[in-house]
Amino acid sequence: MADQEIALMAHLLRRAGYGASRDEIEAKAAQGYDSVVEELLNPGEDPGIDEDLMYRAYPSYFDKAAIETGQTEWVYRMINNKYQLKEKMSLFWHTILCAGDNKVDNARTTAIQIDKFRDYGMGNFKDMLMMLSTDPAMLYYLDNIESHKTAVNENYGRELLELFSIGVGMDNEFNYTEDDVKACARAFTGWNLAPTIPVFPYGRTPFEFRFDPADHDYGEKTFLGETGNWDGGDIVDIICKQPATARFVARKLYDFFVADEPPVPAWRLSEPRDMAAIKQLEKAYFDSGYEITAMLTVLFNSDFFKDEAVRFAKVKSPADVVIGTMRMVGDHLEPKPGLFFVAMEPKYMGFDLMNPPTVEGWHMGREWINSGSLIDRINFASSMLGDTELPGVKNIINRLMNLGDVPSPEQFLDGCLDLVGPMELAQETRDQLTDHLNAGGALKHSTDSEKGDFSRRAGETLQMIATTSEFQFG
Amino acid sequence: MVSTVKDPVLAVMSLSGGNDGLNTVIPYNDPNYRDYRKALGIPEDQIIPITDQLGFHPAMAPLKKYWDEGKLAIIQGIGYPNGSLSHFRSMDIWATCEPDELGTTGWLGSVIQDVDPKGENVLTGVNFGRGLPRSLAKEGVAVASVGDLSTYGLLTELGVESQRAEALDLFGRMYAPAIGQGAVDDYIRRTGIEALQGADILSTAPGLYRSEVEYASTAMGGYLRDMAQVHNADFGTKVMFTTAPYNIFDTHANQSVGHANLLQDVAVNIDAFMTDIRQLGKSDNLTMFFYSEFGRRAMDNGSGTDHGTGGVAFAIGDHVKGGIYGEYPSLESGKLEDGGNLQHNVDFRSPYTTLLDQWMGLDAKSIVGGNFEALNFI
Numbered sequence: 001m002a003d004q005e006i007a008l009m010a011h012l013l014r015r016a017g018y019g020a021s022r023d024e025i026e027a028k029a030a031q032g033y034d035s036v037v038e039e040l041l042n043p044g045e046d047p048g049i050d051e052d053l054m055y056r057a058y059p060s061y062f063d064k065a066a067i068e069t070g071q072t073e074w075v076y077r078m079i080n081n082k083y084q085l086k087e088k089m090s091l092f093w094h095t096i097l098c099a100g101d102n103k104v105d106n107a108r109t110t111a112i113q114i115d116k117f118r119d120y121g122m123g124n125f126k127d128m129l130m131m132l133s134t135d136p137a138m139l140y141y142l143d144n145i146e147s148h149k150t151a152v153n154e155n156y157g158r159e160l161l162e163l164f165s166i167g168v169g170m171d172n173e174f175n176y177t178e179d180d181v182k183a184c185a186r187a188f189t190g191w192n193l194a195p196t197i198p199v200f201p202y203g204r205t206p207f208e209f210r211f212d213p214a215d216h217d218y219g220e221k222t223f224l225g226e227t228g229n230w231d232g233g234d235i236v237d238i239i240c241k242q243p244a245t246a247r248f249v250a251r252k253l254y255d256f257f258v259a260d261e262p263p264v265p266a267w268r269l270s271e272p273r274d275m276a277a278i279k280q281l282e283k284a285y286f287d288s289g290y291e292i293t294a295m296l297t298v299l300f301n302s303d304f305f306k307d308e309a310v311r312f313a314k315v316k317s318p319a320d321v322v323i324g325t326m327r328m329v330g331d332h333l334e335p336k337p338g339l340f341f342v343a344m345e346p347k348y349m350g351f352d353l354m355n356p357p358t359v360e361g362w363h364m365g366r367e368w369i370n371s372g373s374l375i376d377r378i379n380f381a382s383s384m385l386g387d388t389e390l391p392g393v394k395n396i397i398n399r400l401m402n403l404g405d406v407p408s409p410e411q412f413l414d415g416c417l418d419l420v421g422p423m424e425l426a427q428e429t430r431d432q433l434t435d436h437l438n439a440g441g442a443l444k445h446s447t448d449s450e451k452g453d454f455s456r457r458a459g460e461t462l463q464m465i466a467t468t469s470e471f472q473f474g
Numbered sequence: 475m476v477s478t479v480k481d482p483v484l485a486v487m488s489l490s491g492g493n494d495g496l497n498t499v500i501p502y503n504d505p506n507y508r509d510y511r512k513a514l515g516i517p518e519d520q521i522i523p524i525t526d527q528l529g530f531h532p533a534m535a536p537l538k539k540y541w542d543e544g545k546l547a548i549i550q551g552i553g554y555p556n557g558s559l560s561h562f563r564s565m566d567i568w569a570t571c572e573p574d575e576l577g578t579t580g581w582l583g584s585v586i587q588d589v590d591p592k593g594e595n596v597l598t599g600v601n602f603g604r605g606l607p608r609s610l611a612k613e614g615v616a617v618a619s620v621g622d623l624s625t626y627g628l629l630t631e632l633g634v635e636s637q638r639a640e641a642l643d644l645f646g647r648m649y650a651p652a653i654g655q656g657a658v659d660d661y662i663r664r665t666g667i668e669a670l671q672g673a674d675i676l677s678t679a680p681g682l683y684r685s686e687v688e689y690a691s692t693a694m695g696g697y698l699r700d701m702a703q704v705h706n707a708d709f710g711t712k713v714m715f716t717t718a719p720y721n722i723f724d725t726h727a728n729q730s731v732g733h734a735n736l737l738q739d740v741a742v743n744i745d746a747f748m749t750d751i752r753q754l755g756k757s758d759n760l761t762m763f764f765y766s767e768f769g770r771r772a773m774d775n776g777s778g779t780d781h782g783t784g785g786v787a788f789a790i791g792d793h794v795k796g797g798i799y800g801e802y803p804s805l806e807s808g809k810l811e812d813g814g815n816l817q818h819n820v821d822f823r824s825p826y827t828t829l830l831d832q833w834m835g836l837d838a839k840s841i842v843g844g845n846f847e848a849l850n851f852i
Contacts, residue, residue, distance in 0.1 A: 102722070143726035146777045153775055155726050162560060178559075178813075265562050315658060348621065350604045358490070358721040360562045366658045370606040371596075371669035372619030374662065375628050383631040426652035426659070436644055460641075467629070467645050469655075469662040 005029045007422050009036065011311045014474050015257050016040050016300060017084025018323035021330055021392055022399070022419050037300045041293055043083035046118070049076070050335070057335035063108060063203055067101045068340065070111035071353045075343040077118075078323045079332055085296070089121030090114055091319055092256050095364075097132050097164050098356040099141035106137075109206045110354050113137040125249055125290040129165060129236045136193055136207035142359065149189050149217045157185025159359050162264075165239045167248045169268025175244040176224060183221040188232045190216030240290050243282070247272075250281035253295055259310050260365030277304040312423060315368050316474035318349035318377070324474065325381045325466075328420065330392035348376045369472065378467045385420070386463030388455045396420070397458045401445050409437035416461050425470050433464060479793060482833050485701060485714045485762040486582065486609070487694075489740065490565060491723030493766035494733055494779050495786035496816070499548055502529045506772075506805035514729055514774040525798065533737035536745035537790075544796035547789040547851035549825050551803040553818025557768060557783030557811075561721060564767040569608035571823055571842045581826060582713050583612025584841045585834065589712045596668040597675055597709045602697035602716040610715055616664070618672040623700040624680060627673045646670055679707040687750040690742050693719050698747040706754050712834075723766055729778040740764070748790065761791035761833050761852070763825065772805060772814050784816035787825060789851050793833070799825075799849045824849055 009029040013020045017040070020028070028036045054061045054076075060069045074090075081087035094117055101110040113135050120128045132138055139145050139156065147153035158181045162168050166175045194210040221230045224238055239245055248264075251272055255261035258277070262270050272278040280302065281295050288294030299305055316324065322345045326332055332339050346353055350373045351362060362368075369377075387393060396419045400407070403415050413433055417423050425433070437443070437457070445454035465471060497514060501507050502521045521529035524541050528548075540546040554573050558564045570577025586599035593616060601610055601619040610617045620626055628645070632638035649666040652659065683703040689695035697716040704711055718736070725733050744762070751757040769785030784803045803809075803816035811817055823842040830838035832852040839845055 102719070143778065146727040146775060148776070151775045153726055153778075154780055155724075158559075168560075168563075263562075265560070265566070313656075315662075348604070357719065358561060366661055367606065369662055369665055370601075370617065370619040371665050371672055372601075372604060372621055372626075374665050375626070375669050375673060376621075378628060378666075379630060382629065426655050428650060428652040429648045432644060432647045432650075464641065464644060464648070467641075468648055469652075469659050469666060472662050473659075 003422065005033070007311070008033060008306060010422060011306075012036065012040075012300065013084070014320070014324065015305075015314075017088055018078055018320060019327050019474075021328060022395065034301075037297075040083075040085040040300070041122070041297055043086040043122070046081075046083065046086075049073075053335040057337055058339070064111050065107060065204060067107040067110065067354055068344070070101075070107050070114070071347075072340050072343040073111065074114060074353060075323065075346075076332070076335065076339060078319065079326050080334075086118060086122060089292075090118040092252075093117040093121050093128070094353070095256070095356075095361045096252055097128075097138070098359065098361045099135075099137040099354075100356050100359075101137075101354045104137045104140050106140075106204060106207060107354075108204065109137045109140070112206055114354065122293045122296065123291070125245075125285070125292060126236055126240045128292070129160075129239065130233065132164065133160070133188065133191060133232050133236065134209045136209055139191060139193060139209065140207060144188055144191055145193050147185060147189050147191075149215050152182070152185050152189060152217070154181055154185040157181055157188055160184060160188075160235075161239070163360055165248060166242055166244045167264050167267050170244055170247050172269060174268065175242070180223055183223040183230070184235050186217040186219070186221055187223070187230045187235045190214070191232055246282040246285040247278065249285055249292070249295065250278045253281060253299060254278060255364070257299055258305055258314075260314055263360065263363055265360070274304055277302065312421075312470070312473040314474060315365050315472055317362075317364060317368060318346040318351035318373070319353075320474050321349060321377050321381055321472075322346050325384045328392050329384050329387065329390040330395070331384070331390050345376070345380050349373045349380075374472075377472065381466035381471065382463040385466040386459045388459040393459065393462065396462065397455050400458055401451075401454065405446065406442050406444050409434045409443070412437060412443050412458075413461065416458065416465055420462065420465060420471075423470060425465075425468060429468055429470065433461065436464070437461065479759050479833075481710075481712070481759050482835065483705060483712055483714065483760045484582075484585065484829055484834055485705075485760055487698075487715075487740075487744075487762065487764040488565070488568075488607070488609070488717045489723050489736075489764060489766040490561070490717050490719075491721040491725070491766070492561065492564075492768045492770055492781055493723045493736075493785060494725060494729065495550075495766075495769035495784070496772065496779075497729075497733060498531050498534065498737060499524075499550065499786050500529050500531065501527055501802055501805065503527055504805050506807075510772045510805065511774050513776050514733075514779065528798070528802070531734070531737050533734045534741045536741040540745075540748065540790055541796060545790060545792060545794050546796045547794050547849075548798050549787045549789070549820055549849065549851075550798060550800040551784045551816065551819040552765070552787045552800065552822050552825070553768065553784045554821055554823070555818075557815070557818065559768070559781040559783075559813075561724065561767060561781070566608055568765065568767050568822055569611075571826070578608070578611065579613070580607070580609040580611045581841055582609045582715055583615045583617070585830065585836065586610070586615050586617065586713050587612055588836050588841070589834070595710045596672045597704075597711050599713040599715070600701075600704055600711050602700050602714065603693075603719065607715060607717055610713070616668040616672075618668070618676065620676065620700055620704075622696065623676065623703055626676050628670055642670065675709055676704070679703045679709070682707045683754075685750055685754065687746050687753065689746045690739055692739050692743070694739050695743045695746070698743045699750075702747055702750045702754070705751060705760060706756055725770070725778045726775070726780060727778040729774070732778075744790065752792075757792050761789060761794060761829065763787065763789050763829055765822070769816055772810055772816055782815040783811060784818035787822070789825065789829070793852055795851050797851070799851055820849070821846055825851070828852055 765787035770779035800820035
């Protein structure tokens with residue numbers, strides 16, 4: 001297998017999913033890039049989770065009363081969903097169309113929103129916005145339930161434009177006015193929740209959407225230059241045909257899958273990093289009638305995605321650090337106790353799933369890294385990769401033994417880097433690691449005691465690779 | 475007057491989400507207040523009067539004694555021209571002092587750099603919470619970000635101390651600058667070295683702290699307790715920052731219960747913090763400033779309040795000259811801004827100027843980007 005094909009496949013699987021074991025990367029590289037992209041873009045029916053096993057391993061799975069249970073389930077799916085792109089799209093949309101359970105305070109309702117992002121994530125953007133505008137977690141989070149014909153609450157109407165679809169501006173111009181915000185908010189009056197079922201005796205139930213015609217403002221509204229008796233559906237129609245919306249979705253996809261862009265509030269004044277790429281994605285948006293999969297098809301088949309310059313050039317999100325590491329070391333591939341502690345790790349690294357810091361979501365790219373989060377990233381990844389009992393680590397060690405009877409420190413280090421990436425280190429970093437390996441003596445693995453020593457040193461080396469600056473990129 | 479306190483420390487807390495100033499410091503004699511706050515007006519018998527015009531929300535009770543001592547300054551009608559109703563834009567403006575341009579440099583990042591120009595102490599600025607708030611962001615400025623002081627450290631899972639020492643030594647060498655790896659890699663390497671140094675020092679703080687003071691078991695309580703521990707430890711930390719998480723002051727709905735709980739969380743924990751540092755004998759060189767990115771609309775929406783402009787901010791500390799600063803924004807019709815928001819009359823860069831010039835002894839003008847009249851609350 002050509003190294004180049006392995007490297008490209010590893011890049012695809014890291015971005016369009018959460019990475020893979022070395023065996024899987026090699027199998028997929030043999031299958032061929034185009035065929036794998038085709039598979040990722042056309043996921044089958046979600047086989048779901050074996051609920052009996054979930055109940056056994058995570059007793060609180062039953063009603064997901066606590067957000068931590070929902071986070072644990074999501075992390076389980078991220079690790080194990082065989083439709084990795086579909087799974088990753090649920091995270092993509094969550095980072096944009098985010099609601100926080102810190103306010104919704106109904107963990108099951110919040111978790112159901114994520115399930116819908118999984119179902120709608122590769123469909124039509126118009127359907128996505130309609131789903132969002134009737135999603136109970138969102139309507140509660142942004143107070144649309146308190147927006148009435150006689151007392152309009154602008155929160156959802158504003159964020160729908162500012163953060164979920166059009167964005168505040170592009171090409172130095174503003175995309176909408178305060179009057180548009182007001183019209184938008186009026187159009188969504190009466191988009192409300194059904195009365196909740198009392199908690200006793202059966203516990204909390206998820207919120208449900210209900211349209212209340214008596215509380216809807218049927219009056220005339222002017223929105224983005226179009227006048228009519230618009231309701232929320234009309235607003236979504238008008239939003240979807242805006243060039244700014246194509247720009248918004250294109251730039252978000254590029255930011256998430258290709259290379260870091262600044263946060264949305266900066267988009268009025270900052271040009272996209274690669275305007276030609278954005279234009280291709282915008283074209284796919286309009287040509288297909290707002291189909292997300294059409295945009296993803298362009299993206300994953302493009303030269304700008306395959307470009308070596310974009311590989312290992314994005315700072316991994318905490319989800320990529322945690323899930324990518326778990327998939328590499330091959331742990332929690334079936335429901336078993338202990339996943340809870342893994343599922344809390346993204347939060348410690350600044351990515352509290354289903355609890356965004358604000359409705360703007362998370363600032364990504366280099367902003368994932370500060371001295372606190374870097375410590376958490378390093379501590380987690382190095383402890384997993386240093387655990388020589390985990391199946392993925394054992395597999396790496398077996399492959400290292402195949403390098404030869406006594407691999408040189410350079411060969412040994414290159415082998416480790418190949419098997420956790422393939423990735424490269426700066427020369428300065430390499431020198432420190434090879435010096436360290438040299439100081440430890442010859443890397444033999446003939447006798448049982450040598451094998452034990454070889455495994456320990458492999459674990460140590462993998463552990464130190466996981467602490468590197470280079471390992472923070474994916 | 476410039477304070478002559480040695481080694482002044484500035485603690486800042488952001489009440490993110492837009493705190494409702496009108497229901498925090500209440501103009502209880504103004505008939506317009508009752509008209510605007512039909513659903514959310516605080517009953518007169520529950521308001522805690524502080525002047526013959528103004529009173530605290532009842533949940534602010536723990537802070538009343540600081541007012542009585544003359545150690546709590548209230549800055550009314552605070553904002554900036556053409557107030558943005560977007561949380562993120564407004565927070566960014568307060569963080570960067572750039573109302574017209576997109577700023578990326580935080581004012582406190584500049585303070586850290588002015589206090590410690592060579593970056594000799596990695597703990598000159600400490601954030602309590604996860605992530606790096608924009609107020610502290612500045613190219614080349616290290617900020618330790620402490621989510622939980624009690625578990626802070628690098629490679630802590632390596633149980634054998636000698637093995638951990640060896641790994642940390644190798645880590646330090648691997649994180650030396652590398653050539654040609656790009657700006658983000660440089661940044662990560664620098665952060666790694668700073669994390670290593672900062673963690674070593676910070677890990678000693680809990681051992682130096684002896685206190686009976688109880689904080690609320692909330693995120694804010696945890697952050698302020700960690701803040702007291704770091705301040706107590708004398709690491710040379712000059713700037714401390716924390717944020718109420720989750721934009722939680724964004725009370726569009728169900729405000730009557732929610733806002734009371736939020737103000738209580740603020741008041742109880744700031745009281746705990748002040749009591750704590752006083753008992754530790756460390757209150758002489760610290761001033762705390764707390765603010766929100768905007769106030770809320772004068773008229774309630776029946777259940778909560780929407781985004782507004784003019785708001786209220788506070789300074790508390792042993793060297794603070796208590797009192798009311800700025801004018802209470804008029805609630806008369808015709809005196810509100812378009813959209814029904816309170817007019818600001820104090821620019822937020824004025825108290826910043828006070829804190830920088832008169833408390834920290836720095837040149838405020840270069841940090842806040844211009845001349846703003848200082849308020850004499852120090």
